[in-house]
Amino acid sequence: MAQNLDLNLPSVAPDDYISRYDTGNLLPAALYTLVDLPETELREAARICETEIYGMKESDAGTSVRPAPQPRFVSQPLRDVYNTHIELAPREEYDPLYFIVITDGKWRETGVLLVGLYEPMEDGGDEHGIQSLVCRAEAVGSIFVNLQIANTDWHEVKEQVEYEWEEKRDNPSDDDTDRFEPPTGADQGQSEDEGPDYPSKKPAVDYLIPIYILDSVNADALVHSLEENIHQKPNPHTDYEIRTQASLTPNVAREIDTKTLDKPNPTITADLIAQACALHPVRCRANKWLHKTLILLCDTTATASAGLVLIRLTWDAITQGRSKSALKEIGAAAPREAVRIPGDSEMGITYGYKAVANGISILARDHDAFGLFILNSQFEHLDASVVERGRNDKKCGDEYFVLPPTEVNLPGTGTEETETITVSWTLEEAVKRFPWFCHDARLQPRLSRRYFVWFDMHTVKKEGAVLVRYRWDADIERDARELWEFNREEADVSVLRVPAKRVMAKACAMAEKDVDDPGAGDEEGWMSYVPGWNPNGCLYYTEKLRMQNRQLILATSKQKVADLMQVLQSNCRFHKTTFFEQSKS
Template identity: 35%
Template sequence: MSDNPELSLPAKAPSMARYHNEPMTLHPAALYTLVDLDNAELEYLERECESGCVATGSEPGTSVRLAPRSRFVGQSLRAVFDYHLELGPQNTFEPRYFIVTSEKDWQTKGVILVTLDDDELDCNVDSFRIKAADAGLSVVNLQIGNTSWGEEKDGYELHLSNADGDKDDDNDNDNEDEGDDDDDGPPRPRKNVPLGYYVPIYIHSSLSEDKVIADLEPAFKYKSPEEYACRIQAKLTPAPSTSNTVSTQDLIQQAVSLHPLRCAKNRYLQKEYIIVIDTEDPNENGMLMIKLPPWDANRSGTTEKADLRRIGEELALATTQHIRIPYSCYEGLQTRLLILANGDADWPSEDVRVQPVFVVFQYNTHHKELGFGASLIDTGAAKRKSGEDRLVYAPEAVKRVGEGLDLITWNYDEAVRRFPWFCREKRFVEGLDTTYFICVDGDDVAKTGVLLVLRKWDGSLWGRTRDELLGLPVDGVKDERVPIKEALALLEKGRKGEINGMSESLRDFFS
């Protein structure tokens, strides 16, 4: 076997046109080895190659998987290439890219990422060495078009001359260029990150940058600073004001006006969506996910600073859309902003945001999976996009900020008592109804139906303690059993007073 197995690949591959024209399906990248690794070593390599994908929410085995024939010990990379051409048409593995290790010491020397088609779409075969932990995410970003082959190679190519940790001249000061102006924000990175973009975050001046990154960066404990996708772009000082609304709007305008300058310095910054943490207590108040008004982001690479400042001022004066989301890595950043930036969801329309969302308590279902009955209550759930859910199921354990888990055994009385508190826990859900909820209270609700429950309280969600909400007087409670498939429609109509045609008991329930 050649010491440089990359050179044993052919210059051309058969046409990949059929794969470019087919609807995108994210099949796992096939993993191969040219060296003798036992089963445990191969499985460890497989886990490492997709560790970045799993850290951002992917299921194990969906991003990188050992090929049906994964061992090509003592053979050339060309043998893997020929086999992969036969594997691709089976439509079970990613046809254009695959991963192979040619070194037993892959933890230091990396793996080889191979493409059968480069950016020119002209059947040009290419490859480069990459850290195993970066390989899976690189393939996913290439699959969904977040980045190009050239960008991945420029940003992640690992050279054996410095794979043991010694940086060569080209990699010195990897995260900054000499001569950067401090007023343009943080140092510019010289390479992209596996997401395909950096997440721009603008924070209240009272907050610690390091603490915010630790709170929001996916898989923070397993990354070095140069690998962080979340990047603080500026600290924002609110203008003196007695109105939180005015202060928030001021910070939004500050962030939006700065963003074109920041994009000029870091060409990999997300251009359309930003995060603004606008208060001193984001755990309580959350953070803002902001959609910038349309602007010509391509100009950020060549426009003079004065023009960029003018663009920023124009953006700040335009109507800006924003949604308050939880200050957390998973429930906030990953499940709200990243799915938008990745193109997996649309910005929620005003119609979607005002649609009611109802809390569901599940008990007496004999350990059935949480969410039991959801598809019967909301028969249109399968057609809804991410972020358009109409039901929120209460779990049996809820994390308390700064404390452990709050373990709950649900029943009717606990659902009624804890409803105000759980509404507060879900205070960032747009359209959450704080008056009515549903009880899935048996394992045969398709026959027995579900309970609609009304509990009257003031509905105030912000700045209240758990104990205060759990101690509210329990009064004005009503319940009514209805067929499970009618529950959602009845709640939607009843909360608006549209009770004509309903039974007498339902009219009494909603009156």
């Protein structure tokens, strides 16, 4: 900085200046000089000041920084520049709140002075006043634009600028130029690690949703299908919440045609997750509005059936003062969790991504879950608390029971594209449709494909619930219509009466046993299911029946046998033959 220059400024602008001239119009910053520079160098300085502005084209030169009508104040006090700039405001040709001043002939090395007339004071209070900061010449235009559109604030700028100067002093020969490299504009082609253009102003939402997409998928069409309230958002660049961050090409040893990748390939998915996680902190460096830790990934060409991958990347979300290479290393090494969420409509974003981001839902349950079919229920989600205590106090996704829909949409059998069916979930209907339910709820983490629970809301307190064991091949890759019409003869179905308060624990215990021994539990009183069997009134609890059966077998008198047999027959018509045979033995 040139010696003996008076750089003093008043503490605040005139009382009515800000209210009168801060119209919000995006006008260029005026460039002044306190040192004697040729006209050509002054124009060159203005050009260099625009170097790092995001998406700046050569034809846009002068739209963000340009020399003032009277730019030269050689050896004059900075206060004179300030007074002139104040008088320039009524012309509405230059930004009234910011201007740039060259204070040293070696401005390329020493930087230029950015002056803001309405910035937060150093004490961190609500007061605003005049502030100034020496910035790199290449960066000052970008800093000005981001301040102008409220994409950053003075405190953030000051912290970043101070870090950059400190780095430059500590590493005078540092050739890690990407520390100061601006993001690449969309017109120049997508940069490998900076990503697409960020919004020109702060979005109306709290965060933007980043999505990374398999290279063979039409990104625009996918985002259009997922964006909420699309009819109210005419401009994808300014209105959309979901923002494509990169088109990813799988890096796997065996060549795979990604154009026909309609089902998740574990190797490809793992590679794409790794790529997205490594890139994401760099994307956050370029676009501060992106959600820092929750990432969407499209890893197939059939998101309607395969869903999307929701990734939670655990890192400190700090991008300032870190180079792109450092951020890549952070993203690559950061812990991550991934689950699948629906990808067939905007509902997957609302109840999948946003519910997790807003703290309404957990990412994925860490326990088994089971289908729950309820008959005669008006409020299924409330009635589910009959078998799951505390359900209504849990976050979404942490429940033990998953409810089927009562309105089912199936692929049409004739000319109709889809068929809508209204279902009453009797036990027989639940047994018939359980394979379809497993397909429909295939994205539910840790959902059992062997056990489910059924009860009738009218009789559950007296009769308890029915735990159903469904032994089948559990192939949910079949068509929804095929599974809806599944041949129950291909499965071995058994039922077990359990008190409503105990059925959840019983289901969890049975599922855990099946992990170690798929045939476990045969000795515990299960009954083979017979179509048409009416569960209501046939038996109160299987545990009670087994106890009575044991009493029958151990009975020593004919009268005792007759009495117990009468009780058994009245309680369970279904087991009559079985217990007669056991009594004889």
